[in-house]
Amino acid sequence: MGSLFTHKSQPETRPATCSFFFLIIQLILPFLSLATAQASLCRTSCGNIPINYPFGIDDGCGSPYYRHMLVCSDAGILELRTPSGRYPVRNVSYSHTHILVTDPFMWNCLDGDNFRPTRPFSLDTSTHFSLSPQNEYLFFNCSEEDVIIQPKPRFCDHFPDRCDSSCDSASHLCRLLPDCPSALSGSSCCSYYPKATESLRLMLTFCASYTSVYWKNIGEPQPYDQVAEYGIRVDFDIPVTTRCLQCQDTLKGGGTCGFDTRKQNFLCLCEEGNVTTYCKDQEAISGHNRRVGVIAGTVTAVSAAGAIGIGAGIFYWRKVRAKAPVTCGVQSNENRRF
Structure with missing residues (x-):
C-alpha cells in the first residue's frame, strides 16, 4: 500500500x-x-431588559467601572459575569440600583430532596457591585458536627456573642419555603447570612446544597410590603x-x-x-x-x-x-x- x-x-x-x-x-x-x-x-436593551447608564453591553458605552460585566448572549439573554461564572439577569432596577440574577446551580422547588452539585456565587470585591443585605441564604442537610444548627432566638438567648455564627433552623423561610412550603420531606433546612464569599464556600463544604432568597418590595402597607422570591440581589453604584x-x-x-x-x-x-x-x-x-x-x-x-x-x-x-x-x-x- x-x-x-x-x-x-x-x-x-x-x-x-x-x-x-x-x-x-x-x-x-x-x-x-x-x-x-x-x-x-450603544444598544439600549437586551431582550426585554433596558440597558441604561452606568451599564453598557457594547464596549465604550456606560461607565468603565462596569466594563465587560454585562453580556448580551446571541439568544438575547442578559448575563452578569462574575468570578464564579455567568448568571442570567432577571431584572435591572435603576431607581433602586440593584440587579436580580438567577443561579441555575442553586436548589429550587423542583429539586425537592434531590440535591444537585452546586457552586458558591461570588462577586469581585474590587468592583462597584455588592451582595444586597436583603438576601437570605437557606442551607440544606448541613452536618450538625460542623455547623451550629439551632433555632436562633433560643441560641441567641444562651450565646449572644455567637448568635451570628448559628444557622437558624426555625426561620420563617425554612418553615414556609417560597412557592413550595412542603418541598422538603426528610431534609433539614437552616437560614444563614454569610458575611463573605469565604463563609459561603465554607458552609457548602458541610451542607448538601443552598439557595438564595431576596425580599421583594411590592408597595403594600407594612408589614405586608415584602414577599420572598428566589434569586440573588446584587446592588450597584451609579457614578x-x-x-x-x-x-x-x-x-x-x-x-x-x-x-x-x-x-x-x-x-x-x-x-x-x-x-x-x-x-x-x-x-x-x-x-x-x-x-x-x-x-x-x-x-x-x-x-x-x-x-x-x-x-x-x-x-x-x-x-x-x-x-x-x-x-x-x-x-x-x-x-x-x-
Missing part, C-alpha cells in the same frame, strides 16, 4: 514578500479594532459626574455617556461624533472631528489610512518583486538567497 504522504523533489515556488504584507496587516488591525469600538452604537449629566441633558443634545476604550476617559457619544463635553458643543465636535473623526466617519477615516498603507505596500512590493524572489516560508535551490 502506498504512503499517505507524497514526496516532491522541488517545492513549489510562489512570488512573495508576504512578510511585508504581514507587517502592514499588523499595523492596520489595531486601528480597525479601535474603529469598531468607537463606531459601534454620577457633571460631565455625564451635561451629556445626557436633552437641552444640550441628549447624548450617551461612554468612555474611550483605550484610555477609559469620559466621552459623550453623539450622532455627530464623540466629544468630552456635550453634543451641542459645536466647537468641541468640530475640533474632535478634525483630530479623530466622528462615530460614523471613524471606519471611513481608518479605512482610508488602511488604503494608503496597502497602496504603499503594493508599490513597495512591485519595486522589490524582481530583486527578492523569496517565497513565504518555502525555499528551494532556485530561490535560496544564501
